[in-house]
Amino acid sequence: MALKYRNNDNDLPVPYQEFYHNIRRYIPQNRIFTDIVRRYAYGVDASLYRITPKIVVQVRDITEVSSLIKEAAIQKIPLTFRAAGTSLCGQALTDSVLVVISEGWQSYSIDDDGSRITLQPGIIGSAANLYLKPYSRKIGPDPASIDHAMIGGMAANNASGMCCGTSDNSYKTVEDMKVVFADGSVLDTANAQSRKSWESEHSKLVEELQTMRDEVQSDDKLRELIKHKFKIKNTTGYSLNAFVDYHDPIDILKHLLIGSEGTLALIAEITYRTVLDNKYKASSLMIFPDMNTACLAVMKLYRPLVSAAELLDRVSLRSVEDEPGVPSYIKTLPEQAAALLVEIRAEDNETLYEQIGQVKEKLSDIKVLEPIEFTDVRKEYEQLWKIRAGIFPAVGGIREIGTTVIIEDIAFPKEKLADGVMTLRKCMDEHGYGDGIIYGHALDGNVHFVFTQSFSSKEDKQRYKVFIEDICSFVVGTYNGSLKAEHGTGRNMAPFVEMEWGKKAYKLMKQLKTAFDADDILNPDVIITENGNLFVENIKAMLPTDGIIDKCIECGYCEVNCPSHNLTFSPRQRIATQREITRLTVTGKSPNLLNQFKKAYEYLGEATCAADGLCQLSCPVSINTGDFTKHERSLAATDSAKNTADFITNHFAGVSSFMKFGLTGANAAHSVLGTTAMEYIAKKVRDASGGKIPRWTKWMPKKGATPQQTISENDTQKPKVVYYPSCVTRMMGPSKLDDDKRQVSDVMLSLLKKAGYAVILPDNMDKYCCGMPFESEGFFEAADRMSAELEKLLLGCSNNGEYPILCDTSPCVYRMKKVMGKNLQIYDTVDFIHDFLLPKLNIKKSSETIMLHVTCSSRKMGMFEKFKDVAEACADKVIIPEKVHCCGFAGDKGFKIPELNESALEHLNEAIPAGCKHGYSNSRTCEVGLAAKSGICYQSIAYLVDECAK
Template sequence: MIKNFTNFLMVIKTILTKENIIDKDIQRFAYGTDASFYRLVPKVVLRVDSQQQLSQIMRTASDNNVAVTFRAAGTSLSGQAITDSVLIILSRAWQGITILDSGDKVCLQPGVIGASANKALSQYHRKIGPDPASINSCKVGGIAANNSSGMCCGVKDNSYHTLADIKLIFADGSTLDTADSDSIATFKQNHATLINGLMTIAADIQAQPELLRKIQHKYRLKNTTGYGVNALVEFSDPIDIISHLMIGSEGTLAFIADITYHTVKVMPHKATGLYVFDDINVTCQLVNLLANEQVEAIELMDSRALNSVKSHLAALMDFDELPNNSAALLIEFAADSAENLRVLQQKIASHLNSQSKHLLTCREFTSEPAIIEALWKIRKGTFPAVGAHRQAGTTVIIEDVALPLARLAQGIADLHQLFDKYHYDEAIIFGHALAGNLHFVFTQAFDSAAEVARYRNFMDEVTQLIAVEYQGSLKAEHGTGRNMAPFVELEWGTAIYQMMRKVKQLFDPLNILNPGVIINDDGNAHISHLKTMPTADDIIDKCIECGFCESVCPSENYTLTPRQRITLWRHIKDLEEKQTSTGLNEQERKYYQDLISDYQHFGIDSCAATGLCGQECPVGINTGEFIKSLRAAKQTKTSTIIATKAAAHFSGVSQLAKVGLNVTALTRKTIGEKALTKSFAAVNKLSANTIPLWYPAWPKGAETDKKISEYHSEKVIYIPACANRIFATDNTSKDQRPIQQVMRSVLNKARVQVVIPENINKFCCGMPWASKGLPDIAQQKADEFIAMLMACSEQGKWPIVTDASPCALTLDEANQTLKIYEASEFIAQFVLDKLNISPSNDPFMLHKTCSSQKLDGGVHLMRIAQQCSTNIVVPNDINCCGFAGDKGFFVPELNKSALEPLKAQIPSGCQRGLSNSRTCEIGLSAHSDISYQSFLYLLDEVSEPL
C-alpha cells in the first residue's frame, strides 16, 4: 500500500481545528526532541482533544498508510517518542482523574501527570504503584506505555501488576474498554482473527517448556525489553492478555485512552538512612539479606556516583573522597505504626551491624521529613551531576539493565571494566538494588565517526554481557525504544522474538504505529538519527533535554517549552556556524532566517521568564535568565533611553499609570466594554504592542492610603509593592479597601506598628526592567531601594515586609545584607500566633505564585490559607499563571493558555481566590470568573486580636 500523506492531511483538516494542526518549521523541529539522544523531525504535529478525534485520525492513517507516533510528556529515554512522520500529542482535555472505591482504584486519562494522580489520591492515603524519577513531569500515558517503575515500585507495583482496566484505540480506529462488557463483546465479535492469533501464540509457548521457563525467568527481573510476553503465559482470557500486552508496548500496538489502576497504600510512618561501605561485594551481599525484610527501597550508588555529589553528602554526614571499590545503600522502609517501624528498624540495623567493620560513614535512619528529602535529593542528583560537568558538545546517556540479584556485584565489576576499556572515565552506576536494576550514566559525543564507533562497540559488548552472559534485562524500566530495538532478539532468542513480531503484525498489520520502535530490522537503528548537542550559550549548554521543565512552563500549550527553546537555539547557532564555515544554500538560508524571525515570538516574547523551570531542571538551568539575556541583546539605544527615564521618574510614571487606569474605568462606563476593547486593540496594533490590550479584569487606579498606624513597641517597615500602589483591588470584590489599609489592620491586631517610608512611590525593586532584558537599570533600582531600606530600618533593626512575592524574591536575590520578608512568610512566622482566627467554611482557590514557590515552596502561604478556611483548593497543572509582571497586558494569550485548566477546577459555590501578587490576581480573575485578592483580605476578615 502506497503512503498518501497529502490525502491524509486533507482529511485531518476536517477533523481538527487549524490551531491543532502544527506544521510550522520552528514547532516541528521543537517536537523532534525528546529526552533521548535521537532526533527525528515530524512532518506534522497533531494536538488531539478527544477519543472520537483520535479514532478518526487512526482510521485515516490506516486508510492512507501513514505512520503515527504518540507522545505524552516526552521524558522517555530510548527514542520512543519521536518520528519523521505524524506526531500525536494530547491537549489538556485528557487530564481526567476519577477516584473509585474510596481510593482503592483510580481511573486516569493519559495526559495526567503522575504526581497529580498521587496528589488526588493523597486524601485516601493511597498512590499509584509506578514511581519513576520523572513523576513530577511524566504523564500516565507514558508511564503505562513504557511500564515505567522507579525507586520504590519494584516489579510488584508496576503498571502491569496494578492494572485494573484499560481503554484502547487500535490502528483501525476501533476501541476496547475492558471495564465495559458491551465493548468487550463487540471487540471479540469484530476482531476474532486477532484474538485467535494471540491464543495460538500463547498455546505455542505453553507447548515449549524451554520458552515458558525463559519467560518466567526474565520476568522475575524488571524487564521492559520487547513486548510483555508474560501476558501470554500468565492469563488465559484474551481480553486480559490484550490489556496486559499494552503495558510497555510503547504505542506500537494501540493508543491508551485511559487506564484504571489498583492503588497502593501509603504507610504513615517511614524512615530512611544512607550507609557507605568500603567493599561493593559486601554492599551487594547486604542487599540480598535486606531483600527478605519489609523494605520499600534500596538504592545502590557506586563510589563514582557518590563522589559526584560529595559536596551535598558532606552537609549531612562525615564524607571524604571514597576509594574505587566502595558503595552505598540508601534504604527506606515504612510501617503502619511507630512501634512496627521501630521493630523493623531493629531488624534492618542488625543486618547492617553485621558488616560494621566495612562501614565507612553513614547517616543513620531518621524519620525527619527534611532529612529524608535531602537524602533522596542526593540520590536523584547523581544523574544530573554527570550532565552538569560533561564536556561541551556531548550528551548524557543513561542505560538501564537488570541482573539476577545474586550476581549484582560481579555485574557491576564487569561494567566498570567496560567503562575503563572504552574510556568512559566519568561513568557512574546507581540503581534500584532490590530489583537488581542498575542505571549507568556516561557522556558521549556523536560529532565524528570515531565517536559513533566507540559507542557502537561499547553497546555491542554491554548487550552481550547483560543479555547473554548474565541472562539479564537490557532494559529494566526505560523501554526498548529505538535504542535497544536491534538487540531484542539477542536477549530473547529467535523463537520468542518471532512471536513478538507476530504480536505486532496482529495488532498493526500495516506497521503504522510507531514503526522502528521495539521491532526494527535495522541493526544500526541505535546509532541512526543521533542528536548532536552543539554549544550555544553558557547558560543553557548544560541542558540534557530531559523535559522535566515542561510541566511547570506556562507557555507549554501556547508556543514553546524551556526544553524546546533551548533545542531550537542550539539549532539556530548550529546553522549560524554552518553559514560562517561552509555557507548555506538558498533553501537553507531561507529556513534559517525564518527560524530566527519566528523565534522572536515563539521563543522570546512569549516566555514568562519567571524561572520556575530552573527549580525542576536537574542541572539547575533557568531558561528565563537565558531569554532575558536575549532580550538584553535586542535592546536599542532608544528603548534603553526611554527605560532609563522611566526609572529616574518612577513616581511620576506610577502616578500617570493610576490616572490612566481611572480614566479607562470611567471610559468603560461611558462607551461600554465592547467599544473599549476594540479601541485598545486598534491602538495596540498601531503602537506595535507598546500599548497594552484591555480586558474587563483591568482594575481602577489604587487609592493612596494616608492613615497612620497605631503605635506599638514592635514595628515593621512595610513596603507596598509598586503593583499594589498602582492597581486597586479586583473590581468585583466586596472589600475595596487599599491593601495598605488591610496590612495595617492585620498587623495592628497583632500589636505590631506599621511604618511605610514617606518617599516609597519613587522606589521599585527593579523587576520590570530585569524581565525586559535591562539588568543594569534593574540593579540600579534595586540598589536604590536597598539603600533606602537600610536607612529606614535602622540598618536592619526592624523587620522589612513587602506585600508581593515577586518583589520579595527580586530584593532577596539583589542583596546579601538585609532580610526582606514576603508578607506570608512574616505573618506565618511572627503574626499568626498572635491572632484569634475563626476559619471560614467557604471554599477558596489558592494560587501559589512562582515567586512564592521559589522563595519557600509556597509553604507559608498555604499554612495561612488553611488557617483561614477549612476548604482550600489548590488546582492541578497550574504552576505559573503566565501574567509574568506586565506581560499579561501585552501577551494575554500566554496568561489565558497557562490558566486554561483553572475554571473547570473551581468547586461549586466558590466565589473567591487567594494569592500574593497583584498582577497575577488580575489574570486569575480574568480567566476564572471569580475574584482573586491578596490572602491578607481573608486573614483580616476572619481574625481578631487575642
C-alpha cells in the same frame, strides 16, 4: 488569539498534504503543526536522539485519536504517540506524524474505597498518587520521573522504579483499559458489550492470540525462557509473559499492551489496582568498603522486608558530596567505597522497628565503613532520597559542554549481581568511560550506568557503538540478564531484542506486531526493527549555545511548571530551538532556514516566555530558562529602548502619575459606557492596533495611591516595621468590581495597626522601584540603578537594617531579596503575616471556601506552605488548583499577550467550587489576570486576614 505563526504544508510529501487537509475537518488548525520550527521543537525527548516529525498533532479525546488513526491507515502514514516525552530510549520520536496526548486527557475516577483508579494517559504519575492520598493508597509504578512522566508513557513503557519491583508495576497491577487499535477501532475491556462486539469484529486477531498462547504453552523450553526472563525486571521486547500468565485472549491482550511502547495500539485509559501507601518509613545510608561487598549485602535483602535498596558507587557519591545535607564523611570515603540506600516501610511503628532489627541482623556479618543506622525522621530520610535523586542530574550538571548524558538500564539475576556489576565497571573503564556512574535498584538486580559522550566525530560514534555492543554481549551471553530493565526498548535497544530473546521468541514478537499492525503504522522501528545501526543514528547535537542553558539534558522536567507550554514553547523546546539556531549559525549552510527559526522564535520562544523561573524548581540541573530569556532580551535591546528605560528611571514619579491617569480614564470610560460596551470597544481598538494597545478587562484596576506617614508619639514603644508599598500597588488600586474597595496599602496599615506595630513609611516613595519590571525586559543596568537607589532609601528608614521591611508584592520581594538581602530584612506579605502578625491577631475564621493562588515568586522563595497556612488560618476551606502554577500574567504580558495568561489558567475554572466568590494572592497584576479568567474577585491575601482579624 491572533496567530503569530502559521502552518506551511507546501513542503510536505503528497500523502502528508492529503493527510493534513483531511484531519483539519475534525481537529482544529491550532492543534496541528506543519511549520519547521514547531515541528523541530517537538522532535526531542529525554533520550540521546533527535528526529523531526513531518506533522505534529495535539489530540484531545478518543474520538479524535480514532479518526486520526483511520486516516493514517488509509494513507499508510506512520504515527507515534507521545505524552510527556520523558522517554530515555527514543520511543517518543518519529520522522512521520507525532501525536501528542497530554492536554485534555486528564479525567480520572476512584472506586472501591481507593483500591482501583481509572486514569487517562495525560495525568502525571504523582498527581494520581495525590488523588489517592486520602485513601492511603498509591499506584504501583514509582519511576524516578513520577513527578513529570504521564500515565500513558508509564504504562506503555511498563515503567517501574525504586520500590515497585516486578510485583507492583503496570503489568502486575493493570485491571482494565480502553484501547484504540491500528484500524481505529476502540475496545473497553471493562465493558462486556464492548468486548463482545470487538471480539466479533476482530476474530482473526483473537484467534492469532489464542494460537500464539497455545504455541507458548506447548513449548516447554520457550515457556521456561519466558518465565526466567521475567523473574527480574525486563522491558526488552514485548511482554511475552502474558501468554504464560493468562489464558483469556482479552487478558492476554491487556498485558501485551503494557510495555508495548505504542507499537501495537494506544492505551487511551487504564484502570489500576492500587497498593497500600505505608505511613511508617525509615531509611539508612549504608557504607561498604567496595562495590562487591555492597552487592553481597543487597543479595541478603528481599521484599517485603525492605521496600528499596539503591546501589551507589563511589563515583556517584562523589558527584553529590558537595550538595546540602550530604553527610560530611562522604568526602573522606576511600576510592573503592560504595553505598546502599535502604528503605523500610510498615503499617505500624512496632513492625517498622522489628524489620529494622531483622535487616541489621541479616547484614551483621557484612563489613561496613560506618555503623548501620536507620532514621524514621521524615526530614532526614527525605534528604537521603534527595541525594539519590540528585545523582543523574549531577552528571548532567558537571559534564563537558557539548557532550550528551546517556543513561543505560540493565538487570542481572540477583544471584549474579555482584559479578555482573564488577564486569560492567571493567567494561566501562576499558572503553574510556571510567568517570561514568553505576547506581540503581539493586534489590531487583537492576542497575543504571550513566556516562557522557561527545558525538562530534566518527570515532566518537564508533567508540559508543562498540561499547554498547560489548555491554549487550556480556549482559545476555555471560549473565542471561535484561538489556532493558525499566526504561523500555526504544530505538537504542531495538536492534538487540533478538540477541536477548533468541530467534524463536523474537519471531513470536514479530508475529505480534504484524497481527496488531499489519501495515506497520504504529511507531515503526521501535521494539521491532531490521536496522542494526538504529541505535547510532539520529543522535542529537548538543552544541554550546549559552552558559545559562548549556547544562540542559532535555529531559522535559521543566514543562510541568511552564505557563506557555500549551500555547507555544516549553523551556526544553526553547533550549532545543536555540541549539538549532546555533548549529545553523555555525554551519552557515541554510541562511533562509536560520531566518525562519529566528523569526518564529520571537513569538514562540521570547515573547511568550513569562520569565517566571518556575522551570528552575523542577529542572534537575537548576536551569532558569527565564534568566536566559531576559539575557536574550538584553542583547536584543536597541539604543532607543535603552534610552526609554533610562528616561523612565530618571522620571519614575512622573511616569507613575501618567499610568495612574490612564487607569483613571479607563475607569471613567467603564463607568460611563458600562461593561458590555467597554469590552466591545476595547476589543475593536486592540484588534485595529494589531495587538499593540493593551487588552482591557472589566477587572482593570482603578488608580492606586501612595500612603502618607502616620506614625505618632504613642507608637514609639511599639515594634517597628518599614512598609514599602510596591510601585505596582501604588499605581494599581482595586477594580470597579472588587468587593473591598480599599487600597492594598490601607489594608496593610490596618493589619499592622491591629497587630500593634509602628509603621515607618519611606519618604517620596513614588520615585522608587525595585527594578523588577526593568529586569524582566532585559534592562539590567536600569534595574540595578533603581534597586540601588531603593536600597539606600530602605537602609535609612530601617536604621541600617535594624527594622524589618515589608513589601506587598511577591515578585518585587523576590528581586529585593536577591539584590538587597545581605543588608536588609525583607519580607513578603505572606511571610510577614505568617511569622509576625498571626500570633498577635485575634482571628475569627471565615466559613467561606476560597481560592488561593501561590505566585511563582512565592514558590521560588519557598513560601508555599506558609501561604497555605495563612489562608487556612482564616478560611474553612482553601482550594489551590493543582494544575495552575504561574498565572502567565508576567508583569504586563497579561495586557500585551493575553493568550499567555489564558493558556496558563486554562484549568483554573474547573477547580473553582460552586458558590466560591473570592480568591487571594499577593501580586496585583496576577490578581487582575486571575479575576478576568475566573470571573470572581481576586485580591491580596492581606484583605482576607484583615477581614478575619477582629
